[in-house]
Amino acid sequence: MRNDCKVTDRQGGPARAKKSLNATATAAAYQKEWFSGLRARVDAGEDFAYLNADVPMEVLRAMDIPFVVNQWWAAICAAKRMTSKYFSLLSSAGYRDDLCSYCATAFAESLDPDDKTSGPWGGLPSPTIAITRLTCDCQSKIFELFARNHGADLYLMENTQARTVPPDWWELAADRWEELYDSDRLDAAVEELKALIGFLETKTGKLFDINKLVEVMALINEQENWYKKTRDLIAITRPAPVTVVDTINAVMQAQWQRGTQWAAAHAKSLYEEIKAFVDEGRCAVPNEKYRLMWLGRGLWHDFAFYQNFEEKYGAVFTWSMYLAMGADAYIRNNFEQDPLRALAARYIGMEDFLHMPPWNAQWFLSEARHNLIDGVVYMAPENCMQAVEGSYFIKKTLEDAGIPVLLFKADPVDSRKWNRDTMTGMVEDFIETRLVNGGKK
């Protein structure tokens, strides 16, 4: 779809990213308000859980146990430029400060005696529960150290590997999710969920109600279907109405609120706002020439980086996994018969979809084609085995299909290792050598 463009109110490559969507601002405002409410509940003596991103938070949502997601909080800390301080605290306590930055930020923060005054939004309230999945050898260790510092109960969930890998997972995930996995693997994941529920019931004294989970699952489907419509709309609209600077924050913040009325409504408002942009002919970058795909975690400490290439080259980051995962990975229809099994089919897949070749590579290619991508900028994290995902296979799959890839390593949260000028130069070189004039320059 050709978008006859009117400019949205964003230009150039500012020191801090400029965002054009109300939905982004709304999400930012909501999460602050929500966090304040969460703190009040914790202060009033409620149990409070701290979860890794791949933990099936739907269970806690259904049980009305307040929780914060580790990766969301790490992103907040990075955006508030706190990580340098936190990692120096790690070092002072005898830990290495060059490991697992994404997962260890909250543990590092827990070493800060001044957290209540200097931490983001008054610091993280002390959790009474810490839950992670064993998707990496370091996870249980970091979460145990974190839990110990807060006096929280640690709960670990196991992770299993796929024996069979049917092609095109995104075609099966919503309606034929049972076919995605070995049946015994789904059985085991359901048992894992039941064990988690038992732990939470004992710890909090709250009853898990399956009917409540049904409501949560329905709301999530509603929310993620809006993301699907949004992703599809951006994919076919040229120039793009928005960039990843708008969508990453709008989606990621709401994704951690999934299963709530607010998140479903927010996803709808996000779609409607972007649809209105398209209908009005508004676009993010009027001189859009190249559409870029961002592979890897969000660059939380330097969002403005994404906008550095718009004015000079017309190169626009239009795709990130945050919106697209919402579109393709979360929806589970036909869940009413067995909501726990449908939930299992969601949470065990996240690791597979993102980090297991060939599933990740095939999906990225499908998305690149669907989103009319001209080039891919792929940030592999420096110190994270969990995010090791077969970068060779991903790059090869995309390049073999004629889509150039720039692969580089950097840290999504630790700004100490980031040099914007160097990184900008690298991407500029990629654009000039691989994209401009069809890569013939």
Add this chain to the structure above:
Amino acid sequence: MSIRECAMNSEAFRRLYEVYKNRETVSDAFRKNGGKVVGQMGCDVPDELVIAAGMMPVRLYADEYRPLVQADKYLEYSFDPVMRAQFEKVVDGTYNDRIDYLAISNSTDVIIRLYLYLREIKRLDPAAPIPPLEFIDWLFTRKMIHQSRNELTVRLFWRKLEEWSGRTITDNDVQSAAAICNEDRAALRRISALRKADEVKVSGSEALVIIGSAFFMDRREHANLVNLVADDAQSWPGIDAARIFMTGSAQESTELYELIEKVGGVVIGEDHDWGDRFFGRDCNTSYSPVRAIVDAYMMREFSSKKATVSQRVKALNDAVDSARAEGVLFYINAYEEAASWDFPSQKSSLESRGIATGSFVKMLFPLSENRDLEEKLGSFVESVRRVRRDA
């Protein structure tokens, strides 16, 4: 100190030494005679089942000086160097000529990735010289649901071995193989006792040879030879050196231990999989075969990769106490990160009990790449001696 003359004078030790140094000799002959060899990547492939299938298990290991052409092509930088070097030998076809099948256990997160990558390479290029693969998806969290899941996992591997070997594996086959493996473990415990005695009779590097040769030869023969070495070692001279316990990266060769011995220490125990951890727990033959294998591998001492910090603190304290070590060496290869999260708590716990610690992290592979290592190890051993003197 290295391997002492008294050890080399033992005929049984010499045989183990020969196998340890020439690791393919026995398995090559086994294949030449029509046998099938199962390579093992990861330390949790159940030997008992492979032996019960009439096949020979061999442990994959790194070549220190082989250029890492394939590893550099396929692997991200964050794979540790030993696993990179093992991967190289699989992908470049070296192992294709020496093993018939490759069983991979999820002993670390890195190995899971290697399995996924190997599977993908084979999918993209069916002609790639990679042997048929089987992944053993152990869960190490100690809950009944995971124990049950592990039983399924063992049954799947059992079936795969039947397919590979072309024969039915009976319960009796597994029980007989378990008995052989238990005999071997018992023999190795005799050696361990000699390492940890008041008068240390077997050095760390000698012990690595005795233990590591098990991975490359017939297990019953190994048990017999180890028992003979244990008999011989009763009369070996005692070693007067600082008693060091080593934790961290697995040592596939004796180089590090020899360096420690050179500067006045002796490694009397370790918790890695080319050392004491290999024979820590028997396969309980009074259980059903599947349950016995699950029990042996799931319930043995926590590895540094698959355990929480508190589990590792307790495991190390127990091992150090049992060995009566005076110092603990933390030696962790670059990118082998998990144990780094344990270290501060372990160090604190050990030092509060008067045990000296030395930390060597982000170590390069091969060992010779580390500058001034001998000097630094010397300083550490001297600090251990100082604690002894002060005491």
